[in-house]
Amino acid sequence: MGLTRSEIFTDEQNQLSTLLKAIAHPARIAVLQRILISNTCICGDLVEELGLAQATISQHLKELKTAGIIQGTIEGVSVCYCINPKTWKLLEEQLGTFFGSYKGETSCC
């Protein structure tokens, strides 16, 4: 026990939860907001701007990258991270479907 039983859920449910999990951390939200605003991002800036250690930021960037939410290319000494448009749109769509299926306040409780 102690590990999520992915096998009993649909691929869509697992995929959506994986993407949401990648975003569900204040540091990673902050990183994404920063990337979204500047449309460009260098890791070094984040280390100064957020108050986390360089190793920690690097780890959060890796998680976002592994989930496919951001992508990075080496640019000389530094690395340029930006949004992965494909995954971003996919997630936006999935969330749209999810939230769209709410039929308003005809609640029972």
Add this chain to the structure above:
Amino acid sequence: MGLTRSEIFTDEQNQLSTLLKAIAHPARIAVLQRILISNTCICGDLVEELGLAQATISQHLKELKTAGIIQGTIEGVSVCYCINPKTWKLLEEQLGTFFGSYKGETSCC
């Protein structure tokens, strides 16, 4: 170490990450989808439908309730859970702002 340093992030960033975390699990996504479809929900149904133990489902429902995403009222022997419209709209809005700030594929990498 080992615990999220919430104090260095904004209230909005922390709130959004908390709500996303509550949703970022396939079982809880499945539960929400079930509630959204039927606009009503009883825990017992879920135990049969998903393949998780009763204690586990109850725990997931509690997490969704604690986050304010669902609300429940006792109805005789069973409990009726449904979406909390206030939080649902709040999250939808926050996500709208978040995803809306993406300025398209003028990516650098």
Add this chain to the structure above:
DNA sequence: ATTTTATATCGTAATATTGCGATATAAAAT
């Protein structure tokens, strides 16, 4: 009053996440 039914809580084991110092890597500048 007792049993049944539906849900919640407790306790616990397995696993995952978070954060960071230390160290590695690798390109650029000297």
Add this chain to the structure above:
DNA sequence: ATTTTATATCGCAATATTACGATATAAAAT
């Protein structure tokens, strides 16, 4: 060739999450 600069990875401790059996609770049926 060596040093500097930017980022990644390793190893580890602290904490959180996931799942479930066992047990508690509490209303409904008998």
